[in-house]
Amino acid sequence: MHDINKIWEELKNKINTCNKCGLCKTRHNAVPGEGNLNTKVVLIGEGPGRDEDMTGRPFIGEAGQLLTKILNAAKIDRNELFITNVIKCRTDEFNRDPMQEEMYACRDFLEAQLLIIRPSIIITAGNVPTKLLLRTNNGITSLHGKFSDWRGIKLFPIFHPSYLLHSPDKSNNVGSPRYLMWQDIKLLKQKIDEVNSQS
Numbered sequence: 001m002h003d004i005n006k007i008w009e010e011l012k013n014k015i016n017t018c019n020k021c022g023l024c025k026t027r028h029n030a031v032p033g034e035g036n037l038n039t040k041v042v043l044i045g046e047g048p049g050r051d052e053d054m055t056g057r058p059f060i061g062e063a064g065q066l067l068t069k070i071l072n073a074a075k076i077d078r079n080e081l082f083i084t085n086v087i088k089c090r091t092d093e094f095n096r097d098p099m100q101e102e103m104y105a106c107r108d109f110l111e112a113q114l115l116i117i118r119p120s121i122i123i124t125a126g127n128v129p130t131k132l133l134l135r136t137n138n139g140i141t142s143l144h145g146k147f148s149d150w151r152g153i154k155l156f157p158i159f160h161p162s163y164l165l166h167s168p169d170k171s172n173n174v175g176s177p178r179y180l181m182w183q184d185i186k187l188l189k190q191k192i193d194e195v196n197s198q199s
């Protein structure tokens with residue numbers, strides 16, 4: 001039997017020492033991902049921001065804290081999940097979107113993570129992971145809150161929490177980003193409960 005922890009430690013080591021693209025020159029830390037390796041739910045973000053780059057941990061800055069708050073409100077414990085990103089190193093001080101070659105350099109790591117964990121649900125946060133996995137040019141505005149299939153796994157796009165932070169509309173009015181996010185998270189919670197009750 002394979003020891004999942006050992007396989008993950010080896011993969012983590014490869015990510016932490018990776019120099020397949022230019023981002024290795026400017027990173028303080030790679031951010032491989034963290035969480036429950038025996039989970040049914042993996043959340044994939046875009047890439048590390050400043051706080052993540054400084055610590056090596058995903059989603060711990062302002063956007064990450066908002067994400068944790070929203071998950072908590074729906075009684076989803078982030079420690080239940082495995083959380084990672086499309087790219088494992090920060091792009092630049094503006095957190096620009098990753099370039100094609102950076103995503104492709106990192107893609108084997110993401111695929112390996114999904115192979116090791118074999119989740120039942122993949123949550124993609126924002127445009128970058130959603131477009132990459134679904135191979136689509138459609139944006140998150142049309143794709144969020146709907147389940148699709150990725151290699152037999154349920155894929156569920158949600159808005160990126162930083163979209164909520166940067167949107168001028170901070171209300172919970174029907175149709176606002178926060179309202180839509182909350183509808184999506186409630187649906188997600190139902191599906192998580194469903195897949196957890198199947199094991």
Ligand code: URA
Binds near residue numbers: 058061063085
């Ligand atoms: N935004 C992301 O997409 N990922 C992180 O880890 C942090 C912020």
